[in-house]
Amino acid sequence: MQISDLRIALFSGNYNMTLDGANKALNRLVEYMLRMGAQVRVYSPTIDTPAFEPQGELVSLPSFAIPGRSEYHIPTGISAATQRDLETFAPNLLHISSPDFSARAAVKWARKRNIPVLASVHTRFETYPRYYRLGFLEPVLESWIRGLYRRCDALVTPSQSMVEVLQEQDMNDDISIWSRGVDRTIFxxxxxxxxxxxxLGIADGDVAIVFLGRLVMEKGLDIFAETIIELRRRQLPHKVLVIGDGPARKWFQQNLPGGIFAGFQTGADLGKALASGDIFFNPSITETFGNVTLEAMACGLPVVASAATGSQSLVQDGVSGHLVPPGNPVKLAEAIAPYLTDDALRLAHGAAGEKRSLDYSWDAINRAIADTYVRLTENALD
Known part of the structure; x- marks a missing residue:
């Protein structure tokens, strides 16, 4: 079987409603598959004002907005019209990218027809409740997700560290890596x-610590703010540059007085903003890869990050940055501190990260997922 023989039905919870790492990766994948001659049909919730134009044909799924987070919708299942559309398209492979209700219905539909199913794991959804004082729900959510992923033929996820997490959680027996690339024309x-x-008020001699991402609590905003407070307590001069926007912006501004908020940036403006910082600080533990970490490395910034999935597979501790046990502002401040006072160290670790980022090519990465599509489809025909 060739890539051009594939007919892929891709189910996404948020294909182009917001501009985040998962959506960018999925759209790049669809563009690559179409360029290789495959047919792809995308099923996702839609809104009147999406963040960007989607790649491929997009079929709208029924959904409702998350209260307080209207930029995200939860798909509610598969309508009769969607089922008819699926039957007409006649996919020979199903790809789900979010463990939601529509994905579950789609997997059930595929299983009845002996269509192989691949799930891509983009974020650690099971960790989200802890950021909203609902940590007791974490094992329940993990079990619910496991029930779906065990019904898939295979899983792909962006990093080796996330593969190991999924194996420990017994999510599936066939788990491989679908990594991420970086656009070097931007970063x-x-x-x-x-x-x-x-x-922005950052002098040439100032050292700017950068946060980049959606301003939502699950990105570790509380740990970021507490770490900055610890650096200030130690009287280590620095500036804080926040790139991004989101529903928790007001909270972040209140808890990060003096921070410079550059707002949402994209394209060349994002590359300029990120490269204009000096240290990248990523306290998040929810990413499976950490696109922003790779982008910061490509911009020549040393990275201080939580030793969590994603960052562990990108950052070489003591070479291109430092990895610190999650949730420890004191240890994180200690890791950042040398970069504030030692210009040579900061530049050397930044250069090492930029060199490592050269290994991440989008076409080579997407070819790997195409090969997985072909393998699963051929197995179903045997």
Whole structure:
């Protein structure tokens, strides 16, 4: 079987409603598959004002907005019209990218027809309740997700560290890596812009600690703020540059006084903003890969991150940054501190990260997932 023989039905909980790492990866994959001659049909909730134009044909799924987080919708299942559309499209492979109600219905539909199913795991959904004081729900949610993933033929996830987590959770017996790439036309150290920095009040001699991402609590905003407070307590001079926006922005501003909020950036503006920082600090434990970490490395920034899934597979501790046990602001501050006072160390670790980022090519990465599609489809025909 060739890639061009594939007919892929991709179910997504949020294909182009927001601009995040998972959506960018899925759209890049669809673009690659279409370029290789495959047929792809995407099923996802839609809104009137999506964040970007989608790749491929997009069929709207019934859904409802999450209260307080209207930028995200929860698909509620598969309507009769969607089932008819699936029957007409006649996929020979199903790909689900979010463990939601529509994905469950789609897997049930595929299983009845002996269509192989691949699930891509983009985030650690089971950890989300702890950020909203609902930690007791974590084992329940993990079990619910396991029930879906065990019905799939295989899982793919972006990093070896996340493969190990999924194996420990007994999510599936066939788990492989679908890594992530970085667009080097956007993210590179030579995108640094001192005029842009100065316009935000960051002097040439200032060392700016960068946060990049959606401003939501599950990104570790509380740990970030507590770490900055610890650095200030130690009287270590620095600036804080926050790139991004989201529903927790007001909370972050209140708990990060003096922080410079550059707002949402994209494309060349994002590359410029990120390269204009000096240290990248990522306290999150929810990512399966950490696109923002790779992008920061490509921009020549040393990375201090929680030793969690994703970052562990990217950051070489003591070479391109430091990995610190999650949830420990004191240890995180200790890891950041040397970069604030030692310019040579900061530049050397940043250069090492930029060199490592050269290994991540999007076409090579997407070819790996295409090969997995072909393998599963051929197995179903045997």
């Amino acid at each position: 590179a150290s030579d995108r640094r812009d001192t005029r842009w920095r100065r316009g």
